[in-house]
Amino acid sequence: MEQLPRPVPIVVTDMQGNVHEIEGADGWRAMEAIRDNGLPIKAECGGACACATCHVYVDPDWLSRLPARSEEEEERLGDAFEVEENSRLSCQILLTPELEGLKLTLAPGSEP
Amino acid sequence: MNALTSGLNVREPGEVHRTDVAVIGAGPVGLFAIFELGLLDLKCHLIDILDRPGGQCTELYPEKPIYDIPGLPVVTGQELTDRLLEQSRPFGAAYHLQQMAAGLERTPEGIWRVTTDLGTVVEAKVVVIAAGGGSFVPKKPPIPGIEAFEGSSVFYSVRRMDEFRGKRLLIAGGGDSALDWTLNLAPIASEIALVHHRDGFRAAPDSVNKMKALVAEDRLKLHIAKIKRLNGEGGQLSSVTLEAKDTGEFDVPCDRLLAFYGLTMKLGPIAEFGLNLHENLVPVDTEKFESSTPGLFAIGDINWYPGKLKLILSGFHEAALMAQAAKRIVHPDQRVIFQYTTSSTSLQKKLGVA
Numbered sequence: 001m002e003q004l005p006r007p008v009p010i011v012v013t014d015m016q017g018n019v020h021e022i023e024g025a026d027g028w029r030a031m032e033a034i035r036d037n038g039l040p041i042k043a044e045c046g047g048a049c050a051c052a053t054c055h056v057y058v059d060p061d062w063l064s065r066l067p068a069r070s071e072e073e074e075e076r077l078g079d080a081f082e083v084e085e086n087s088r089l090s091c092q093i094l095l096t097p098e099l100e101g102l103k104l105t106l107a108p109g110s111e112p
Numbered sequence: 113m114n115a116l117t118s119g120l121n122v123r124e125p126g127e128v129h130r131t132d133v134a135v136i137g138a139g140p141v142g143l144f145a146i147f148e149l150g151l152l153d154l155k156c157h158l159i160d161i162l163d164r165p166g167g168q169c170t171e172l173y174p175e176k177p178i179y180d181i182p183g184l185p186v187v188t189g190q191e192l193t194d195r196l197l198e199q200s201r202p203f204g205a206a207y208h209l210q211q212m213a214a215g216l217e218r219t220p221e222g223i224w225r226v227t228t229d230l231g232t233v234v235e236a237k238v239v240v241i242a243a244g245g246g247s248f249v250p251k252k253p254p255i256p257g258i259e260a261f262e263g264s265s266v267f268y269s270v271r272r273m274d275e276f277r278g279k280r281l282l283i284a285g286g287g288d289s290a291l292d293w294t295l296n297l298a299p300i301a302s303e304i305a306l307v308h309h310r311d312g313f314r315a316a317p318d319s320v321n322k323m324k325a326l327v328a329e330d331r332l333k334l335h336i337a338k339i340k341r342l343n344g345e346g347g348q349l350s351s352v353t354l355e356a357k358d359t360g361e362f363d364v365p366c367d368r369l370l371a372f373y374g375l376t377m378k379l380g381p382i383a384e385f386g387l388n389l390h391e392n393l394v395p396v397d398t399e400k401f402e403s404s405t406p407g408l409f410a411i412g413d414i415n416w417y418p419g420k421l422k423l424i425l426s427g428f429h430e431a432a433l434m435a436q437a438a439k440r441i442v443h444p445d446q447r448v449i450f451q452y453t454t455s456s457t458s459l460q461k462k463l464g465v466a
Binding site: 051 | 172176310373
């Protein structure tokens with residue numbers, strides 16, 4: 001029998017400051033988990049790293065536990081605003097069991 | 113006319129046209145609608161805000177592989193667009209590009225009139241909205257008070273280069289638009305500076321090299337920094353405050369800011385077309401993909417019905433069923449015979465293969 005992907009709960013703060021504990025899963029993109037849980041995220045290119053409208057800030061405690069930005073993501077962040085050291089495109093964050101509890105905050109430009 | 117639209121029937125703006133079907137949006141689904149309508153002898157005109165067909169496929173991910181187009185195990189956004197253009201070529205659709213469908217009204221005779229922001233009018237018995245996520249418009253940086261400078265000192269595109277002649281110009285961005293305009297405007301601006309948030313540029317390497325050569329010759333200032341504030345009065349910019357990681361805030365005196373942060377999709381005037389929008393989508397039936405207004409159809413990502421999946425392949429199916437219904441509206445007296453392209457000589461003649 002095929003195994004269901006392991007749940008990876010994450011914590012997302014929206015742009016109004018409300019904190020949401022949402023369910024992701026191993027192998028999902030953080031953007032997909034945010035979108036699937038009905039939080040407001042534009043993500044207009046659908047995950048192709050082509051638009052920068054899924055911009056998030058990563059909680060500083062979690063930053064070192066994520067793989068570094070790819071060159072493509074680095075370049076695409078040029079289309080985002082208020083880019084900080086902890087800025088990421090959430091479509092480029094692949095959820096794994098190690099990221100259970102990952103804390104993200106929706107950033108400017110991600111609003112639908 | 114450019115290489116991207118060569119061979120297409122692209123019309124000059126500002127004229128009045130009459131056709132069978134007006135299609136708003138020239139993305140993959142709008143392009144396939146030409147084909148399905150064409151098989152039923154319906155002529156169409158397409159309106160799109162971009163300067164070439166393809167919509168999101170060519171604007172957002174021309175080089176990205178798509179894996180879920182039936183029969184094409186892998187195809188890029190650009191290749192899919194090229195294939196769809198080839199497939200629809202026998203039907204000679206007219207294109208109205210770099211224009212936004214701005215108004216929709218119905219004449220007393222029951223003809224739809226679609227008006228664009230450049231004054232083009234397309235009159236048709238049927239209107240098909242295939243506008244995806246809406247119109248691509250420039251992203252505006254969330255700098256407080258920027259609206260006061262827009263159109264006088266702050267621009268997101270270049271309509272006439274002369275507007276920048278003799279001006280102190282700051283250009284923001286790291287992509288092709290930012291770099292191309294930096295290179296083009298450097299000779300005519302009195303001073304020119306480029307600001308980008310990192311010392312790495314997405315633009316074509318050749319443009320980046322040319323830009324760096326201008327910096328080396330001291331003809332261009334390059335700031336690796338973020339825009340913090342716009343300074344000036346009465347819509348006239350006097351300087352822009354930047355913030356660099358090491359040196360903190362500093363002012364760059366300038367008269368004009370050109371900001372290139374890519375495009376984003378906005379629904380725009382379609383929201384005012386009386387479509388009973390449901391969360392910015394057009395509710396349609398699943399028999400004809402017609403809206404609550406007879407003669408007004410919506411196909412592709414812009415429509416909504418129970419179970420809707422925003423996939424290109426769903427839009428293709430929707431285009432086929434829409435075309436059958438459009439035929440009955442345009443030619444109510446004609447009997448439509450269901451035919452296959454594999455076996456119908458009549459269809460093959462239309463396609464130019466028999």
